[in-house]
Amino acid sequence: MRVWFNKxxxxxxxxxxxxxxxxxxxxxxxxxxxxxxxxTAFLAADEAYLEPDLKGxxxxxxxxxxxxxxQIDLFWPGKEAMLFSQQHALFAAQGVRVLSVADHDTLSLxxxxxxxxxxxxxxxxxxxxxxxxxxxxxxDQAVSTLAAKHPKLCVKPSVSVYGLGFRILxxxxxxxxxxxxxxxxxxxxxELRQGMQNTAEFDTLLVMEHLSGHEWSVDCAGREGxxxxxxxxxxxxxxxxxxxxxxxxxxxxxxERLTAHYCLNGIFNIQFKEGSNGPRLxxxxxxxxxxxxxxxxSGANLAHIALQGIRGGQMSPPVIHYGRRVNxxxxxxxxxxxx
Numbered sequence: 001m002r003v004w005f006n007k008x009x010x011x012x013x014x015x016x017x018x019x020x021x022x023x024x025x026x027x028x029x030x031x032x033x034x035x036x037x038x039x040t041a042f043l044a045a046d047e048a049y050l051e052p053d054l055k056g057x058x059x060x061x062x063x064x065x066x067x068x069x070x071q072i073d074l075f076w077p078g079k080e081a082m083l084f085s086q087q088h089a090l091f092a093a094q095g096v097r098v099l100s101v102a103d104h105d106t107l108s109l110x111x112x113x114x115x116x117x118x119x120x121x122x123x124x125x126x127x128x129x130x131x132x133x134x135x136x137x138x139x140d141q142a143v144s145t146l147a148a149k150h151p152k153l154c155v156k157p158s159v160s161v162y163g164l165g166f167r168i169l170x171x172x173x174x175x176x177x178x179x180x181x182x183x184x185x186x187x188x189x190x191e192l193r194q195g196m197q198n199t200a201e202f203d204t205l206l207v208m209e210h211l212s213g214h215e216w217s218v219d220c221a222g223r224e225g226x227x228x229x230x231x232x233x234x235x236x237x238x239x240x241x242x243x244x245x246x247x248x249x250x251x252x253x254x255x256e257r258l259t260a261h262y263c264l265n266g267i268f269n270i271q272f273k274e275g276s277n278g279p280r281l282x283x284x285x286x287x288x289x290x291x292x293x294x295x296x297x298s299g300a301n302l303a304h305i306a307l308q309g310i311r312g313g314q315m316s317p318p319v320i321h322y323g324r325r326v327n328x329x330x331x332x333x334x335x336x337x338x339x
Contacts, residue, residue: 001073001311004031005041006063007051008078014293015267015303016044022304031070038335055080060087067096074099074310076266078287082107099266099310101286106262110284114158114204124261125254125281128273130208132158136196142207143169143189150209155187158204162290167192168210213274216246218255219288219295220270221302223309225263227256229302229318231295233326242327243291245298245320251279258284267292267306294326 005012016030025046032045035053042048047070054062059080067075075091076099077084084091085100085107092098101107109116114132129150131142146153157165167187170178174188196202214237220230234246251272258270262284269289271282289295296302300318308315 001027002029002031002071003074003076003307004033004067004070004072005045005076006079007034007039008041009287009290010040011288011290011292012078013041013044014296015288016041017293018296018301018303019307020044022301023307028307031072033066040333040335043333043335056083060084060090064090064094067091068094072096081286082111097310101266101268102262102264107286110262110286112158112204113156113160113283114206116283117206120281121261124257126278128209128211128275128280128282130206132204132206134204135201136193139196139205139207140193146207146209152210152212154208154210155192156206156208158206209275211273211275211280215274215282216248216251216272216279217243217289217291217295218251218270218272219292219302220255220259220264220268221300221306221309222259222264222266222268223306224265225260226309227259228309228315229300229305229320230255231298231300231302231320233291233295242325243294245295245322245324245326247320247322248279254279254281266310267302291328294328297326298322298324 019028019030029046031047032041033049033051034041035051037050052062060083063075066072074097075084081100082104084098085104088098102110109119117127117130120127129146131146133139133142143153152168154166154168167185169189169192170186171189173183175191178186178188215235217233217235218230219233221228230252232246232248232251233243235243255270258264267288269285269287271285272279273282292302299321305315305318
């Protein structure tokens with residue numbers, strides 16, 4: 001079986017390494033493409049090729065040609081995942097199966113947190129208290145409303161990855177004090193309001209209650225809405241103390257309901273954080289997480305489980321070692337010079 005992973009986040013290397021642990025090379029060939037010849041994912045792939053820096057229909061046409069040229073059986077897209085989620089039939093006509101974590105409408109929904117939170121049924125999962133705003137007047141009203149109920153607030157763009165743009169609203173210090181104290185992920189409320197004077201309307205910003213408790217990152221393998229395995233990584237509140245393989249029952253139930261509700265497939269990640277009323281859903285990432293490799297140290301090879309699910313194979317539930325503490329260390333590597 002020849003499996004192609006196109007350009008995606010560097011975390012795909014963890015998927016390659018875990019697949020290689022479980023599946024011999026003569027059974028599955030892992031093929032990787034990227035626009036950069038120094039991509040570290042190339043180091044873990046069986047075959048590596050450069051791909052053109054294209055988008056949209058031009059990239060779709062190239063991908064179809066790549067599948068034909070390299071006899072691809074399964075295409076596992078990262079780049080343009082939403083585009084390919086609508087084109088399964090085109091690839092199927094060439095004998096290629098496309099793995100999409102969800103359908104196009106769901107992937108679009110997960111991309112925009114304001115829409116996602118608003119449309120999420122409360123019986124599936126609970127989210128934090130929030131208000132979406134697009135101008136200073138709405139922002140001031142949201143802060144006033146939420147501050148009456150919560151001791152600390154935060155903001156985040158509705159469309160964002162890897163926590164970019166997340167800030168806790170600081171009502172006590174200005175930016176120079178934050179800078180001198182080395183304060184991260186906070187922004188002075190007064191200075192943020194001042195900056196809004198120069199922008200009449202801005203892209204949707206979420207004003208939210210700040211959840212100050214533990215955070216869980218749950219790495220999952222699923223098959224068309226059926227949860228095959230999930231590993232909860234509970235992050236320490238103290239830096240450097242690693243993460244705990246956990247088994248919180250409320251989170252486990254929400255993960256199973258979310259997987260079924262959105263008919264999730266393949267490898268995906270769901271994040272939660274604890275507030276005064278318990279764990280709250282932060283987001284669903286339709287891709288392997290940055291900590292995917294740590295999750296697989298639990299005893300569950302999620303990459304192999306996902307691949308077995310795709311192939312329709314029978315599998316026994318993995319033995320997950322709850323209570324195991326895991327962490328990552330940087331490993332130096334030599335990147336081969338391009339030909």
